[in-house]
Amino acid sequence: MKEQIYEIEDIKEFELSHIFECGQCFRWEKEDDGSYTGVIKSGVLNVRKENGKIIFHGIFDGSIKDIVNDYFDFDTDYKKIKDTLSKVDINLKKSIEYGYGIRILHQDLEETIISFIISANNNIPRIKGIINRMSKKCGKKIDFLGKEYYLFPEISELSKLSVKDLRELGLGFRDKRIYDTIRKILNKEIDLENLKKIDDTDLVREELLKLDGVGPKVADCIMLFSLKKYDVFPIDVWVRRVMNELYIKNEDETKVSKNAIDKLSKEKFGALRGLAQQYLFYFRREN
DNA sequence: ACTCAGGTATTAC
DNA sequence: GTAATACCTGAG
Numbered sequence: 359m360k361e362q363i364y365e366i367e368d369i370k371e372f373e374l375s376h377i378f379e380c381g382q383c384f385r386w387e388k389e390d391d392g393s394y395t396g397v398i399k400s401g402v403l404n405v406r407k408e409n410g411k412i413i414f415h416g417i418f419d420g421s422i423k424d425i426v427n428d429y430f431d432f433d434t435d436y437k438k439i440k441d442t443l444s445k446v447d448i449n450l451k452k453s454i455e456y457g458y459g460i461r462i463l464h465q466d467l468e469e470t471i472i473s474f475i476i477s478a479n480n481n482i483p484r485i486k487g488i489i490n491r492m493s494k495k496c497g498k499k500i501d502f503l504g505k506e507y508y509l510f511p512e513i514s515e516l517s518k519l520s521v522k523d524l525r526e527l528g529l530g531f532r533d534k535r536i537y538d539t540i541r542k543i544l545n546k547e548i549d550l551e552n553l554k555k556i557d558d559t560d561l562v563r564e565e566l567l568k569l570d571g572v573g574p575k576v577a578d579c580i581m582l583f584s585l586k587k588y589d590v591f592p593i594d595v596w597v598r599r600v601m602n603e604l605y606i607k608n609e610d611e612t613k614v615s616k617n618a619i620d621k622l623s624k625e626k627f628g629a630l631r632g633l634a635q636q637y638l639f640y641f642r643r644e645n
Numbered sequence: 646a647c648t649c650a651g652g653t654a655t656t657a658c
Numbered sequence: 659g660t661a662a663t664a665c666c667t668g669a670g
Contacts, residue, residue, distance in 0.1 A: 477650095479666090485651080575653090
């Protein structure tokens, strides 16, 4: 583990609060100085903007430049994506103007699977707490800038926990789901390395749905936040709300079917509907 | 005391 | 197939 710094020129398509608070990640915290610190797969990273630069300061085995480029997906042209989506309609255009600095992260697959199973019928502070406790119990300890951090555990480490251990970490009724999913990953009932190579979104979804605790919404989140599948549309209460308010206009939003939203999102936003979802979600949640 | 929160699994029509 | 229902837990 080596402490490293990497700097790039500031760009509009990178705004800390937009990226870390649009609901895609659970392990980033805002510091008093306005920077954000997060634990990612391979180490700990602090990000801040200063004098027209974005400064990445972290501790990793590998090169911070490679890790940052991969994690923040700097190969994807967000300017182009925003241009395309802004032409869809005024609603999306406004949402994009609001969340102009959003980027979809390329997060670790195992961590994303476990995290979003935990997210079911749960709230964000509690989800974060559970993930932190799991990491502290089974993950590698990292010292960085005078603080202790714990990497998200390897599946092999997590597999040592009993259902009772998991319950004691505060997982609630999700304990058995996590327990079973860990085993399915470990004995390759679902082969995650192979999954990363599959292009067909529906095929990937089909595989993910085999995991206990993974339903349609969680599967879509996993694909969007970890596998760069932009043609999915995770539907939670906020997305349902914003889609109803903007397009469907039903008196009772709870009566709007998932199917209707899914179909509409496909028609309106096409292959980039996952990104459209993020802009709309962020806009509606913050307003 | 009671509701609610990034849904899913189970059970019942 | 589609519609109700239960579900850990802790914060408000």
